[in-house]
Amino acid sequence: MSRFSCKVCGGPAKIRSSKILAEGYRVLYLECKNLDCRARFKIDDIQQPLTEEEKIEKFGIKRLTLSSSALLIIDQQVCMKDRGILHRNNHDAEKYISELLAIWRKRELPVVHIRHISREAKSGFAPWQRGADFQDDFRPLKAEAVFEKNVPDAFIHTGLERWLRVRGIENLVVCGVSSENSVEGTVRTAGNLQFHVWVPERACYTFAKKDYFGASRTAEEVHAMAMANLNGEHAQVCGHEWLQLALKYWSAT
Incomplete structure (x- = not known):
């Protein structure tokens, strides 16, 4: 009717x-x-x-069981910060990554830091370069895992999957840089391996670049396409309101 x-x-x-x-x-x-x-x-x-509680239910925040979740922070290294704020998006991403990290640390939940080490001598990620170091705000604690990768996908030749499996971790919250590169590559594999993956898009960022046909694309456009590639197929991409509600809910419970 x-x-x-x-x-x-x-x-x-x-x-x-x-x-x-x-x-x-x-x-x-x-x-x-x-x-x-x-x-x-x-x-x-x-x-x-909707009330705040109704939104939490609607967004499925309670379905993300933190006790079986790991936080993956990708490539928060000095050379990413050295690129500056020009031609990038989500200038508050580091703030949200820090807030997520604080919640995981307070609850003593698994935190995984992904560090890119390039095989190219001139890369800012080369192992002897200052750029390959973790940024001060994201230096791993002794109890936190660190995996080094040489390609965008953090699961390739790193032992990350086995580390997660033996600890019974089913849920991953993935954040960091760059949206269309290491974040997208890692999340695709995580989804294919049947982990349940959440990507809070405001805790990820990237930089402007040219597309295959030479057209200049803003960082916002590059980021939006990367999130579209992941959402629903490999992960649940979560918007700003989801992230704010989740942070508030997790901090209070």
Whole structure:
């Protein structure tokens, strides 16, 4: 049975399109289903905003069981910071990574730091370069795992999968840099290995680059495409509101 009635004949009506004007408030454009009427009209659709608890349920935050979860922080190394803030996105990513790290450390949950070591002598990730060191804010504690990789995918030739399996870890929260490179490569494999993966996109970032055809793409565009590649197929990509609610919920429980 149709939820909406025609303003002209009183028969059932269907939604043609809609426009969201604010949270809980949208305009619906409808058309009467009665073939003899076919009137078109619009109505305001106002819904009671969800409570914080309802949003936590809706976003499935409680389904992420922290007791069987590891936090993977990818390539938070000096050379990434040395690139500066120009031509990158998510300038608050480090803040969110730090907040996630604080929660995992407070609960004494598994934290994994991924460190890229390049085979190219001129790379900022070369082992003898300062750039290959961890940034001060993300230096691993003695109890935290460190895996070094030579390719974007942190599972290749590192022992990461075995480390997670023997500890019964099923859930991964992945953050770091770069969105379309090491983050995407690692998350793809994690999903294929049937880990349950969450990617809080505001805790990831990347830089502007040219696409295959030579067109310049902003960091926001590169990041958005990487998240689209992952979401639903290999991981659950989580937006800003999800992350804020999750951080608040985890801090309070």
